[in-house]
Amino acid sequence: MSENLRSATLTPTMDDVARTAGVSRATVSRVLAGTARVAESTEDRVLQAIKQLGYVPNRMAQSLATRSSGLVGLLLRDPRKSAYGLLHSELQQLSDRANLQLITVVPSSTEASAAEKQALQRLLGLRVDGLFVATGVIGPEDLAPFLSVVPVVSVGRPEAHDGVYGVSYDEVAHGHMAADLLLRHGHRDIAVLATAASVSVPESVRAEAIVSRLRERGAAVHRVEATTFGIGAEHSHRIADMVREGTITAVAFPTDDRALDFLTIARKSGLRVPGEVSVIGMDGISPAMAMIGLATVRIPIEAVADRAVTVMGDLLEHRDSLPIRHEKFRGHTVDGPTLGPPPRRKS
Amino acid sequence: MSENLRSATLTPTMDDVARTAGVSRATVSRVLAGTARVAESTEDRVLQAIKQLGYVPNRMAQSLATRSSGLVGLLLRDPRKSAYGLLHSELQQLSDRANLQLITVVPSSTEASAAEKQALQRLLGLRVDGLFVATGVIGPEDLAPFLSVVPVVSVGRPEAHDGVYGVSYDEVAHGHMAADLLLRHGHRDIAVLATAASVSVPESVRAEAIVSRLRERGAAVHRVEATTFGIGAEHSHRIADMVREGTITAVAFPTDDRALDFLTIARKSGLRVPGEVSVIGMDGISPAMAMIGLATVRIPIEAVADRAVTVMGDLLEHRDSLPIRHEKFRGHTVDGPTLGPPPRRKS
DNA sequence: CTGAAAGCGCTTACAG
């Protein structure tokens, strides 16, 4: 209590500035806003007073008076993952450049859905002018009540709600790209780690796209089902066995992490990559992967972030005239030393 | 303009709630705060109205009235780096648990110092009650003016200012730990990649600590100076040459990234790890590194985050009674398959 | 247990 009073006393207010500059509050406000004309001499006095007092305008009060916070919120899923880290960084920089003040809130991961709702409330309570949602769990039904109040752009996640503008990745195309790259290297017997949709929707979409494209092109596909969330070394061992048995000459993974797990196990057990088996992952984000030289499909995070910020800018300008769409971007394949021609058949 | 008016109209206000519940604004406020006693029947009507209107209290207005935002700001350096990502995630979760509402701002990296000041302003403008600073560039002189207004906890960076509470890593100890682990494995001829302080202060501190501990213990140290910010493959090649010449049997790196670069190059050129050379990195954050099995020193990010949040809580409770300190935490060594005994001398 | 009223720090017509 006394803290507040004290710091309230200590923090200079616009009135303080006005008084020490010998003008009215309105004038200080005008100088700060830079909109109306102010005599140069008074402006100087005001600026001087601001500097002298170390005055920082109270945005809370500004927002209240303007009925607009000038803030754009970002609901971010899991900062520990490089892909979200990069997305965060890109959104931040592009928003800055577009003069949108981005503030980020991360739902604490325990009890996902409740946490996301709470994080959403926090942002809405701050009366953000716009909202980026880069989170998996939150459903359309939680978003819907606020769509009329604040423009929402869903970023990097497949968007189903048609009141929400969506900018995300074309995971089907990515799956096709990975498949095509393996085919181009001459592989016809290929394992695909197929993540269950219950584990991860995007992973599952990628895997199914790989599988169907390979089949379309006449390759023999060996599905290895992944039904656990972790990386599960059994899958890698199973695939290594298939290589030794001569069943497959290549393997595609729906994420770089899973591919890396296989690489590690393959190396330990003396399997040569790409001599005996070619490997491709998907994501292309982690610099560690790049160093290792893992072939992959690079997700277009930068393009998605860029488009999302542009859309948000447009939405903030003229809300109603922009038709809501769900856009998808595709990345590019990254060939690498984990990819080679299939080994010659021994028999 | 008209947007604002419209959404102002659309967003229900406390008055709307009061009106539809047939009570006064004060009563609604009391129900929300949960402090004062309210008759159960009125409380029900109010709750009902809140739900019906989809009312979200305007925190800006609350802050203004309470002179306290209930917010704690986090100034975060670079979300692309896993270490910062993990720190962000930990701070977020622990803050949640401590009932501190964390909001994060990332200075856009172009023109570091100016961007950080701007991000700082944004947070101060929001009148955060406390501030975590996890950023490299911002100097004490920029922080100083606000220390009397808001408690600041510097997290994960060496803190020099004695008005700022510091919670960070004991990088000297980490260097010693890495050195000791190599010695324990029997190595006596060891290369150390020594990053220049101008490139990265923490890296340089780590490297110098490794060097001095090794020398203290009588090992022959071969410094390889790194003066560029990137990972620089030349260093890795130089070290590989030293291995081939039989000059060294082990190498220590001040970061996992740099160690990984060497590992990749070593493998490509047919050097056996740890058969011919043992390798240790530092950080221990990236899951990719764990999979590869890189020996390292794990930085205690969780412990630092935990302590930082505790300190912030205390500071917010009783500002003046908590003496300002600079605490340092140490992590633990992670032995791994990149470490083995030195090879027998051929001659 | 509840309401009328003042006040938090700003902005912005409205006068001058």
Added chain:
DNA sequence: CTGAAAGCGCTTACAG
């Protein structure tokens, strides 16, 4: 070019 005043959406003594 400048100031007095109303109002943004809340909270909180103060009465009752």
